[in-house]
Amino acid sequence: MFGGLESALARYAPRPELEEVGRVHSLGNGVARVHGLPSAASEEVLLFEGDRCGLVLNLDPDELGVVLLDESQQLAAGSLVRRSGRSLDVPVGPGLLGRVVDPLGRPLDGLGPIQASGRLEVDRPAPPIAARAPVRVPLQTGVKIVDSLFPIGRGQRMLIMGDRQTGKSTLALDTLLNQQGQGVLCVYCFIGQRGAAVAQAVAELRSRGAMAYSIVVVARGEDPPGLHYLAPYAATSLAEYFVEQGQEALVIYDDLTRHARSYREISLLLRRPPGREAFPGDIFYAHSRLLERSTRLLPEWGGGSLTALPIVETEAQNLAAYLPTNLVSITDGQLLLSPELFQKGIMPAVDTGSSVSRVGGDAQLPAYRGLAGELRLSYAQFQELESFSKLASRLDEETRQSLERGRRWRETLKQPEHQGLSAPEQIAILLGVSQGLFDSLDLPLIQERQQQWLVRLREHSPSCLSKLAQGQPLDESLRAELLQVLT
Ligand SMILES: Nc1ncnc2c1ncn2[C@@H]1O[C@H](COP(=O)(O)OP(=O)(O)OP(=O)(O)O)[C@@H](O)[C@H]1O
Ligand SMILES: [Mg+2]
Known part of the structure; x- marks a missing residue:
């Protein structure tokens, strides 16, 4: 009668399994303290009850400081915690293009599961110095004032x-929109932005067909601070997958101010000592580790490139605050947007005096370089004259002329949002202005005349435009041909 049981008992040999199980000691605001996992490693993923995970950031002698990556409502003191033995990674691959995901690669767009080609760690080392190539190829933003004066490579x-509200996100979004057909894959990372603003941007990308070459990563306002902190690193890993295939990629971090605030929140909760403006001492390292991952690789390293557009919000135009100065020193140039210009309707509101591009000049198209040099000089002169001429009542003829020309440059460089221009179109317009074709035109008519020029150029001289796009310099015959179309 008990034969079955007896034989089963005879076959049974106990196999002891060792597993470390820890317990939540205390919990709050997206950070947990865990006791009883003595061999957990730094940056290891821990598994909490109910499929929730967290990341070890602090290793103290008797407890772990863990930042939670999921909602923590169902966790309580005493909940069980297990080790996962792995570091944090995200699904990557072309299957993510067109998708909106959270910083752990989970879909937020309701379009079904992600078809990933593999997984990459979130916090990866930057390429070594020996692998890096100089910046030589332009990344056209389609925005005249940026491509001409502060070119990006x-x-x-x-x-x-x-x-706040000076057009930062718009400038980044326009750059992304302008990559259509340029072979640059894009990742837009929203960190703690308003849901409505994110939805609007995604709708804009979809309606313009830009999602075909883009991934959107969103750390929502209500997400725990741990996710905000990880978002830019995860977005970079998504882009790096393409770079490692030898492709070109662009990543936008909107914005690193919110990222730093979340990191500050986590660090204070983990009782790390605060430094300047209560930011943790390693905030500079957190941002440089992120931005050092963007570079252009040598051909023998695959030849891909990752361009980064980090956004940082200033307060009352204070560039000397902690975060802005840190970031200025890490990046290869900055575009400063001025609320004064924005209020005057001079958009994009790029403050030409305080913006600079340290490496992009080498990447500018040859036809652009001569014109841009002229524009830079006469624009700088104009700004000086303009402030000076407010004091002087009578001006000599030459000064008056430079002022009039400068005003026309400024009017020409205005550009509505989401209306990017190709480099050859920009070159043709700048050529027209530098030849004085706008000099006799009233300022309010300039935008309209520009539109007429564009229509004519696209209709009558596609060959000129394509020659310029291929990098041909602006020689006499090309100049003459373009000017003929414009006049
Ligand atoms: N070139 C432009 N022409 C016309 N309107 C613009 C232009 N650039 C931005 N705007 C408008 O200005 C407003 C603010 O732009 P945007 O949201 O890009 O600014 P922001 O600096 O990112 O703001 P926030 O600080 O809230 O993130 C938006 O309503 C946008 O439509
Ligand atoms: Mg914004």
């Missing part, structure tokens, strides 16, 4: 800084 890190 592929592999460059260009900081966008400015007060």
Whole structure:
């Protein structure tokens, strides 16, 4: 009668399994203290009850400081915690293009599961110095004032800084939109932005067909601070997958101010000592470790490139605050957006005096370089004259002329949002202005005349435009041909 049981008992040999199990000691605001996992490693993923995970950031002698990556409502003191033995990674691959995901690669767009080609760690080392190539290929933003005066090259890190509501996100979004058909894959990382703003940007990308070459990573406002902190690193890993295939990629961090605030929150909760502005002492390291991952690789290292556009918000245009100065020193240039210009309707509100591109000049198209040099000089002169001429009542003829020309440059460089221009179109317009074709035109008519020029150029001289796009310099015959179309 008990034969079955007896034979089963005879076959049974106990196999002891060792597993470390810890317990939550205390919990709050997205950070947990865990006791009883003595061999857990730094940056290891821990598994909490109910499929929730966290990341070890602090290793103290008798407890772990863990930042939670999921909602923590169902956890309590005493909940069980297990080790996972792995570090944090995200799904990567072309299957993510067109998707909106959270910083752990989980879909937020309701379009079904992610088809990943593999997984990459979130916090990866930057390419070594020996693998890096100089920046030589332009990344066209389609925005005249940026492409002409502060050109960006592929592999460059260009900081966008400015007060609230000065057009920072718009500038980044326009750059992304302008990559259509340029072979640059894009990752837009939203960190703690308003849901409505994110939804609007994603809708804009979808309606313009830009999702086909883009991934959107969103750390929502209500997500725990741990996710905000990880978002830019995860977004970079998504882009690095493509770079390692030898492709070109662009990543936008919108914005690193919110990222730093979340990191500050985590660090204070983990009782790390605060430094300047209560930021943790390693905030500079956190940002440089992130931005050093953007570069252009040598052909023998695959030849891909990762361009980064970090955004940082300033307060009352204070560039000397802790975060902006840190970021200025890490990046290869900055675009400063001025609320004054924005209020005057001079958009994009790029403050030409305080913006600079340290490496992009080498990457600018040859036809652009001569014109841009002229524009830079006469624009700088104009700004000086303009402030000076407010004091002087009578001006000599030459000064008056430079002022009039400068005003026309400024009017020409205005550009509505989401209306990017190709480099050859920009070159043709700048050529027209530098030849004085706008000199006799009233300022309010300039935008309209520009539109007429664009229509004519696209209709009558596609060959000129394609020659310029291929990098041909602006020689006499090309100049004459373009000017003929414009006049
Ligand atoms: N070139 C432009 N032409 C016209 N309107 C613009 C232009 N650039 C931005 N705007 C408008 O200005 C407003 C603010 O732009 P945006 O959201 O990009 O600024 P922001 O600096 O990112 O703001 P926030 O600080 O809230 O993130 C938006 O309504 C946008 O439509
Ligand atoms: Mg913004």
